[in-house]
Amino acid sequence: MEITQIQLDALREIGNIGSGHAATALSTLLQRRIEMSVPEVWAIPFEQVSSLVGQLDTPQAVIYVKVEGAAPGKAVFFFPVESAEIIVQALFGTNDPMDLYADEMTQSALREIGNILVSSFLIALTQFSGIPLQPSVPALAVDMIGASLDAIFLEEGVLEDTVLFIDTQLSGIPMIEGQFMYLPDDGSLKKLLGAMGV
Amino acid sequence: MSNVISVGMADFKTAKAPDILLTAGLGSCIGICVHDPYLKVGGMAHIMLPTANGSLGGNPAKYADTAIDLLLKEIHAMGANRSRLRAKMAGGAQMFSFPGKPPVLKIGERNAEAVEHQLKKNGIPLLIADVGGSFGRTIHFDVGTGQLHIRTINQGEKVI
Numbered sequence: 296m297e298i299t300q301i302q303l304d305a306l307r308e309i310g311n312i313g314s315g316h317a318a319t320a321l322s323t324l325l326q327r328r329i330e331m332s333v334p335e336v337w338a339i340p341f342e343q344v345s346s347l348v349g350q351l352d353t354p355q356a357v358i359y360v361k362v363e364g365a366a367p368g369k370a371v372f373f374f375p376v377e378s379a380e381i382i383v384q385a386l387f388g389t390n391d392p393m394d395l396y397a398d399e400m401t402q403s404a405l406r407e408i409g410n411i412l413v414s415s416f417l418i419a420l421t422q423f424s425g426i427p428l429q430p431s432v433p434a435l436a437v438d439m440i441g442a443s444l445d446a447i448f449l450e451e452g453v454l455e456d457t458v459l460f461i462d463t464q465l466s467g468i469p470m471i472e473g474q475f476m477y478l479p480d481d482g483s484l485k486k487l488l489g490a491m492g493v
Numbered sequence: 494m495s496n497v498i499s500v501g502m503a504d505f506k507t508a509k510a511p512d513i514l515l516t517a518g519l520g521s522c523i524g525i526c527v528h529d530p531y532l533k534v535g536g537m538a539h540i541m542l543p544t545a546n547g548s549l550g551g552n553p554a555k556y557a558d559t560a561i562d563l564l565l566k567e568i569h570a571m572g573a574n575r576s577r578l579r580a581k582m583a584g585g586a587q588m589f590s591f592p593g594k595p596p597v598l599k600i601g602e603r604n605a606e607a608v609e610h611q612l613k614k615n616g617i618p619l620l621i622a623d624v625g626g627s628f629g630r631t632i633h634f635d636v637g638t639g640q641l642h643i644r645t646i647n648q649g650e651k652v653i
Contacts, residue, residue: 341541342502342552351502351518352631354646359589396647434589438646441518442629445502446588449521449541452598456551 298459303336305493309423310334310461313416314475317372318465320415324408325385329471332464338457341448347462348373348474351441355379356395358409358435359447362417364428366483366490370413371447373440374473379405381471395437402435409433416477424490448478459484497633500524503555505538505564507571510637517631519584521601523557523624525608526581526634526641527564527617529573535636538564542600543607557607565615578617581641581653582608583632585624601625621653 298306314331322329337347345351356379362368374382376395383393383404393401413430421428436443448458458478465473479487495511502522508514510533516524519539528535538560545556553559569575585601605624612619623630623643633642644650 340503340552342504345502345518352629352644352646361591431594432592434591436588436627438588439518439520439629439631441502442520442522442586443588444520445518445522445541446520446586446600449600450596450598452542452600452603454542454555 301493302488305491306336307334313419314463316415316419317412320411327467329467334461334463336461338459341454341458348440352439355440356405356437357443358433360413360433361431362428366426366486368479368483371476372409372412378471406433406435424487426490500537500539502539503541503552505554505560507536507567508636509534514634519630520586520588523582523584523604523608524632527578528636528639529577530639531577532573533637534571534573536564536568537634543603558611561611580612580617580619581621583623583630583643586626623653
């Protein structure tokens, strides 16, 4: 669907408030300052998404949550492994090295963080649109970022010429970097925008 | 000196020995590698989905069926002989699993089937495949030797 400037602004505002809630939740959880960028709304071919995430085979911890309800979508948080390790260490209050690839406690903590961040985002989105939305159980992959993203974007076996998503960068002190993407499903965009009267 | 030529998502490239073709971060996508061992030329396609389903427009290099046709056409144009062509592939993983919810579509698996089918249709033997699992792959293909090097984050490296 064609997006007007007003609709684009509305989506950016959703991103702003929703990601703001998520950043605050992360900050509270870790007791650290977390900042976020001004969200961008992209409508680009999937092939170009790679330019937003850097090297496609960099290992990152990706937490993927499906959003269910009247306007379904996909929420994805990803952190470079070094940042993910710092986040889990902050959560557990330790400086011990964490095995992101195999340790169940560590992986479970990352999933739980994803769950909290997405839930905070969805509370804002629901307040904004009046459409009730629920997060699925979070899934986790600690692997090449390109591999994780292609699996998420292509899951339904169809790919429109352009994909639309809200993209926000998170950064924390010290040395936490992350990125959040929200992809409304094809029909959901119309519903969300309609509910906001744009 | 050999050059390393990078193949993006939904992209395909051809090369001559001693050049190497590379594609990074394959998840459910598949890297298809075809070469002529006599002429030492070949190509690689990074496909994302099984079939274009007759949909026109968009990028044909996204789909297994249309991408393989494009790739073969370009390899032939370099003088390769169809009867000498050999293929290998890697990718087709299932990166995420949700407890209690089996994946409906298994795109990785379907991509692999579509590639096999399309190669068979063109009479090109698939020598070996490294597909499936739940991990990403970065692959390097030597069009001269036909060696396919596969790197993963946590599942080691191998040459097939």
